[in-house]
Amino acid sequence: MAISETVEVESKFEVGSDHPAPSAESFAPLVADDAVEHQLSATYYDTADLALTRHKVTLRRRTGGDDAGWHLKLPGREGRIELQAPLGDDVPTELVEAVAGLVRRRKLAPIARIDNDRRVNLLRDADGTAVVQFCDDRVTTESLIPGGSASGWREWEAELVDPSLPNSEEALAGVSAACVAAGAQASSSSSKLARAVGEVPDLWDRGVSPVRDALGEDLSQLLDHDPAARRVTMVGVHQMRVAVRGLRSTISSYAAELAAETEGTDLDLASLLEELKVLAAVLGKVRDIQVVDERLEGIAAEYPEDVVSPQTRQRLRAELDFEERRAGERVTAALVSDRYLDLVDALHELVRVAGTDPDASDADGQPAAAAKDKKKRRKDQDVILRGVDRQFAKFTKSRTRTERDLAQLDLSLAQREELTHVVRKRAKALRRNVSSLPDKGGLSVAPLRTACQRLHTVLGEVQDSVTARQWIRRIARRAESAGESTFGFGVLFEHERGFSERTLDGFENDAATVTAAYRELSESRRASRKKKSKGDKKSRKKG
Structure with a gap:
């Protein structure tokens, strides 16, 4: 089935039912064609939990207009990505596969x-x-x-109409601006569907457990991307990889708490960690x-062509494009794969059971209702601080x-880079735990x-340099086998080597x-506890 892909860049505005549309002159210097009317009808599809x-x-499956068919709209960096398939009764397999996770x-x-x-x-x-399409929609x-x-x-x-056209954003x-001048307001809703359906509830109760909240945020990020x-x-x-690493870090940090909550279930934390690692x-x-592609292209641009030749640049481009x-x-x-879907199912189950330890519930076995209660907040903070302590102990061991x-x-430089890379990973895991703490309450x-x-950023640059040098060596060997000059590869290699030396x-x-x-x-933790202890003593005396 032929699937087309476009980028949707638009602005939406709310306006009263009897409000006059902007005049054709208000769009100048753009010139408006005569208006064309369409009767559009769309049915939107989703899972039971939205x-x-x-x-x-x-x-959606939409009829009417000049683009009738199945439309799948995905978030994108420059605008929404729209995949379109021909009209049919069933959801096209290609569109389902695009959102299978x-x-x-x-x-x-x-x-x-x-x-509409x-x-x-x-x-x-x-x-x-044609640069812009202006639509006046009356929606039910x-x-x-x-x-x-x-x-x-x-x-x-x-x-x-085409976001790649020059000056299209202007x-x-x-x-x-013409719409606003005509009395419209920027839409408060991201889409017609969001406005029709209303607020979508969270999949889990927030505030029950800081571990559940951390896992839920990581899983949401994974699925977002x-x-x-x-x-x-x-x-x-990149963002999906960040989420996977976040899940591994959270599970490792709170393994003790999660072990109690997953007892008696089919969840195996060790297996989950291994699957996430893969x-x-x-x-x-x-x-x-x-x-590496982006990095070496930038470095090569710093040298003239008699140092890093066009042939070397072309070899880099071709090899890296192929490998990518x-x-x-x-x-x-x-x-x-089914393996990935099984992993996502297991992660949903892990979020569901996280925070279900009896200590996190009230007398009726329900999640603690007073999430804003001081005692509850202190308990949650202590859980996060225990995670911070565990990760700092690992960081200190690696650093020492x-x-x-x-x-x-x-x-050698390679051995130094390998040692510091472990410290970088520990620093990143520590930062994740620390980021869960509110910067208040005296902490x-x-x-x-x-x-x-x-530290994570600096050592991350070093690791990028390590990876770049590995690829330079690999591609240089292929160039040498093809009888090409490898001088330019040597220049790039030494550039990266010097960068790593200086950074370390x-x-x-x-x-x-x-x-x-x-x-x-x-x-600050000790001072906060001391202050709390004094406050408790005063409260008891007053009582």
Whole structure:
């Protein structure tokens, strides 16, 4: 089946039912075609728990207009990505596969019907090219979910016909300004469907457990970026990898708490961690190539062509593009597999049971109702602080061993990089735990968060340099076998080597800053407890 893909960049406005539309002259210098009217009718599909809607994805079957068919809209960096398939009775398999991580093995069913009396003006530039489509929509909706209702409203849309056209964003801004000048207000809703369905409830009760909240946020991020990762976009793969690492870090940090809550279930924390590690490795391969590609292109641009020749640049481009396609195919294969869907099912179950330990419930076995109660907040804070303490202990162990070896052993640059990479991972895990703490209540949180981020960023640059040099060596060998000059590869390699050497010089100071910031947090914890103890004594005396 032929699937087309476009990028949707639009502005939406709310307007009264009797409000006059902007005049054709108000769109100048764009020239408006005569209006064309369409009767559009769309049925929207989702899972029973509204997984697509929750992650800002819409799937509809629409009739009428000049683009009747199945439409799947996905969040994108520059605008919404719209995949279109021909009209048919059943949801096209290709569209389901594009959101398989959200749908999993569940049934898609109608959740809303939206009818739209649309009046369209194409707005053209001086050359006669259609630039913006202005739509005056009169919308009626019927929510098909339990408890849903019917509603209706009027809105204006200004959408780019082709976002790649020069100055198209300026043209859209001009049309948007004309709409506001005509009395419209920017829409408070992201889409017609969101307005028809209303607020989508969370899948889990927030505030019951900080562990559940952390796991839920990580899982939400993974699913938010699942569709983009399937399309192997740089942002999608990177953010999904971040979420996977976040899940591993959270499960490891709170293994003791989760072990009690998963007892008697089919969940195996060790197996979950292993599956996440495998997924991170698959995502990491394509992510590393994407980073190296961007990095080496920038470095090569700093040298003249008699140093890094056009042949060397072309070899880099061709090799890395080929390797990225291969790695991307492995990502796609992993994300369409039953193994991945089983992992996502298990993660949902883990979020569900997290926080169900009897200590986290009230006398009736229900989640503690007084989530804002001081005692509840202190208990949650203590759970997070225990996680911070555990991760700092791991960080300190890695740092101590690394600094000892750096001082006592005659290490190569590669050995130094390998040692500090472990410290980087510990600093990142520590930062994640610290970020769950509110920067209030007398706790000194910000310095540790900042110190961890600084160390992680610096050592992350070193690791990117390590990966870049690995690829330079590999591609240089292929170039040499083809009889090509490898001088330019040597220049790039030494550039990266020098960068890593210079960056590692400040490692000990950055690591020491993390330790000092942790001690500052510890001091603030002791001071806060002392203050609380005094307050409790005064309260008892008054009582």
